[in-house]
Amino acid sequence: MNRDPRIDAYIARAVPFAQPMLTRLRDALHAAASLDETIKWGMPAFTYKGAQVANIAGFKAHVTCNFWRRDAVGEAAPEVVANEKAAMGQFGRMTCLADIPDDKTIAAIVTRAIAKIDAGATTPRPAKRTKPEIAMPDDFAAALTANSGARTHFDAFPPGARRDYLEWITDAKRADTRARRIEQAVQWIAEGKRHNWQYVSC
Structure with a gap:
């Protein structure tokens, strides 16, 4: 040890x-x-x-x-x-x-x-699960387009990072919640932050 x-x-x-x-x-x-x-x-x-x-x-x-x-x-x-x-x-x-x-x-x-x-056993790899695509909502697309920096960062994110934002926004149950999430998302994305950036390790 x-x-x-x-x-x-x-x-x-x-x-x-x-x-x-x-x-x-x-x-x-x-x-x-x-x-x-x-x-x-x-x-x-x-x-x-x-x-x-x-x-x-x-x-x-x-x-x-x-x-x-x-x-x-x-x-x-x-x-x-x-x-x-x-x-x-x-x-x-x-x-x-x-x-x-x-x-x-x-x-x-x-x-x-x-x-x-x-025993020499290799580590098994978990089976890959394919998630269905999430369509880009018109209101989120418009907000990204209005902020060229955010659009550039979002397009450069890997698929999983883009999906995290799309899930967060489309999961909103209320219109005002969805609007707030879009506003917050655009701000974070413009700074190059992924959705779970606040959970990075210490």
Whole structure:
């Protein structure tokens, strides 16, 4: 096991509520097995024999823990699977220490992941799901056209980023809500921000 000082710094920079949660997850992962630490994609990562086992991340309003071997979750924590869509990672959006699974649950998943790594099993790739296209609403298109910078940024976004904005706007139930979302979207897009820019990690 090694303790990477970059992870110490990452936790120290996190918002106050997230610091004890990140520390708790870090300690639980190390208690489960002899894992090495590093930073990947700007987040604390935990590896075994060079293979990724898990990463943790602190955000403005929640903390996540993501196990790379989803097939290792198995029966170790059936309640985890139900929360998977709530946020990145199998535990959903954790906002307090009570949301973090106990050491036994985490250890069971880590043990399964390590066994699969030792057996030489490759990490299964999740099947790609094709989402239906969302048509560009006329009112949103007009607002983008009225702001050349926003239109340029929006067209340069990858498909997923464009879809995030389209879903947000078309999901509005009221006309005034939709208008406010369009106004806010154009402002963010003109600044080159994607819809979920405020949820970037600490």
